[in-house]
Amino acid sequence: MTATVALLGLGEVGSVLAEDLAGVKLTAWDVALADGASAASRTAKRFSLVSGVDAHDAVREADLVISAVTAANDLVAARSVADGLPAGCWFLDLNSAAPGQKQAAAEVVEAAGGRYVESAVMSPIHPKRLAAPMLLGGPHAAEFVEFARPLGFTGLEVYADVVGRAAATKLCRSVVIKGVEALLAESLLAAREWGVEGRVLASLSNLLPADDWQQLAAYMISRSLEHGVRRAEELREAAVTVAETGVEPVMAEAIARRQDWAAAHRPADLGELEKQLLPLLDAVRTRMSEEDPKGDPE
Incomplete structure (x- = not known):
């Protein structure tokens, strides 16, 4: 079965994910999609991404949601999709947000029935792209590795069983x-x-x-x-x-x-x-x- 991956954020990291995630169905949401001339809109068009009418709509059929927004919007992004998360959906948080904000996002996702995984990207996304080293945290981290490696994420390391340390x-x-x-x-x-x-x-x-x-x-x-x-x-x-x-x-x-x-x-x-x-x-x-x-x- 082909996995459905929803991208939240189409900046530098989101663009790499859109290009490199092969063999999956991709959907996307970015607040900048409201502007048809924005970089996010150009990325969506370039990769023929299906964008929902809002964040909630973009994730409603997702097996995996990847949050790659700005650090200040980490918790905002989690809250924006919580009501639309399918039961058991993976939620990979790539944002460079403070531990407290990550922990709050995890609570939102878990309360909605999703499986939150913290990730700290430990190098620039270029040139390694999906192979960039990522420290994973949270109780679902080890299980997530088995799901994510076939998608191309080869730099994953299970780092902590709690959210915040990564x-x-x-x-x-x-x-x-x-x-x-x-x-x-x-x-x-x-x-x-x-x-x-x-x-x-x-x-x-x-x-x-x-x-x-x-x-x-x-x-x-x-x-x-x-x-x-x-x-x-x-x-x-x-x-x-x-x-x-x-x-x-x-x-x-x-x-x-x-x-x-x-x-x-x-x-x-x-x-x-x-x-x-x-x-x-x-x-x-x-x-x-x-x-x-x-x-x-x-």
Whole structure:
């Protein structure tokens, strides 16, 4: 029997799922489908996805619902489909939301008769796509692996039998990874103004060996510029996660600000610059001079 999979969210992750999930019947819902010119609408058209009139309608025949929305909408998405979930339907939550929000979403899904599985995607969705490493959590995680691997999910790891630990792992890691992005952007944009970026990068290699700091910096800064809005939202969830442990989230909150700032200063020709560090820095500094002379992240 062909499985029916409902995608909630047609952003970067949802688009990969739409392209790579083979041998299944796909339905989809995204709030942006109301705009026929949106990226979500283009994705739905490109892959001939069946979209319901609303989220409830999109999942009513699903064997598996995959939630790939923005972090702040994790619980909203679960609530939007709860009344329409078929009994026993799998609900895979891929969102970078705080543990408390994941636990609340799990309660909603389980109360509706679904089987909630938490997932923390531990790498960018590209280039591994469905093979990206995913930590699974919750009482149904082990059973879900048997269902999902034939669909192409080969990077699954049963991580915890409770909901929340996978999210905590992802978000504590994000403070470091997204923090390095923010640090590189702030450091090198200032260094470029002084003409000392080469020496700064060389000194990093002495302390933190990397194959090519210039290439790594270009990659990490371009990721912030392209995905800063989503990264900032994730870091706000990380700040909640950190605060709930009694630690003041000074760094997580600051990183969220810098990621928002990066998104607001994205060069129009980013695609052509993302592998060229110095032209990339110059393009961002040009945006700074045009829109924000002091480069203030506020």
